[in-house]
Amino acid sequence: MAIRDWPQGEGPREKLLQRGAAVLSDAELLAVLLRNGAVGMDAVDLARRLLVEFGGLRALFSASKQQVCRLQGLGPVKYAQLQASAELARRLAGESLQRGQVLTSPDLTRNYLRQQLADRAYEVFAVLLLDSQHRVIQFVELFRGTIDAASVYPRELVALVLDKNAAAVIVCHNHPSGVAEPSQADKRITDRLKNALATIDVPLLDHLVVGDREIVSFAERGWIG
Structure with a gap:
């Protein structure tokens, strides 16, 4: 029928x-x-x-x-x-995290990133650019594809931060497997980006890895330092 x-x-x-x-x-x-x-x-x-x-x-x-x-x-x-x-x-979902909004809640950031990245069938590496008051300037997808230490170029992130006059940065990417546990490559990428941003006195506040049921925060695990 x-x-x-x-x-x-x-x-x-x-x-x-x-x-x-x-x-x-x-x-x-x-x-x-x-x-x-x-x-x-x-x-x-x-x-x-x-x-x-x-x-x-x-x-x-x-x-x-x-x-x-x-x-x-x-x-x-x-x-x-x-x-x-x-x-x-x-x-x-993106309208919940608009330009000028202060990131006062970790849950707000997690919910936003879950909506943006959790359902992707491919890896996406992105950045949240913040001003000196930790207000959102822009969410930018830097690239798509397999993410490893060789495929993330710190100079591209530094150029973007300077262009947007950002004062702080949160980077993030998803794991299409659904398992959010960071890899050793994720940790190496984080160190490289943190060191590159330090040359222009911009802090890397966090690196968030998005899975199906969990989002792992490097900052919460003490890996940003």
């Missing part, structure tokens, strides 16, 4: 309009995004299949175009719909 043939008020879109989005299940919310199903499946059935196939929303939204489009009922259009909704969620 297609969703349009469901009893009035039972379709996910109608439920959302009448009772609010919070009452919908993950599959029903996903069905609203997908709009229609596939041969032999309505949108809700297709959504349920996707959640089972990928193991949840996070894995689905971080999956590649190739991984998504290989499944029956999906193609570039539906992949684009999923990616657009994920990017909107990241941008909405």
Whole structure:
């Protein structure tokens, strides 16, 4: 049975309009995004299949175009719909940490970085630039790809800090594996960046590693010093 043939008020879109989005299940919310199903499946059935196939929303939204489009009922259009909704969620989260906001709460910083980085299927190395009062100047993604001591160039960070007139820095990156425990390469990168910033008298306040369930802080572990 297609969703349009469901009893009035039972379709996910109608439920959302009448009772609010919070009452919908993950599959029903996903069905609203997908709009229609596939041969032999309505949108809700297709959504349920996707959640089972990928193991949840996070894995689905971080999956590649190739991984998504290989499944029956999906193609570039539906992949684009999923990616657009994920990017909107990241941008909405980004509004919680606007230029001029003081970083008074570690939880605020963690929540922001989790929204920005936790669902990426690839590694992203980024920096939070702060002024002398630890107010946000800008969040900048420096590069994407495998992160090791050879791929992070301290001079690029120093140039960015000077260009934006930043007075303090927090660096961060994600682990697509979901495990936030820092590697030895992460520690070497941190030391190199800290030493480079010291030449222009700008402190590195922290290096945060983002995983699925945890964000590890170098400062909290006493590794910044």
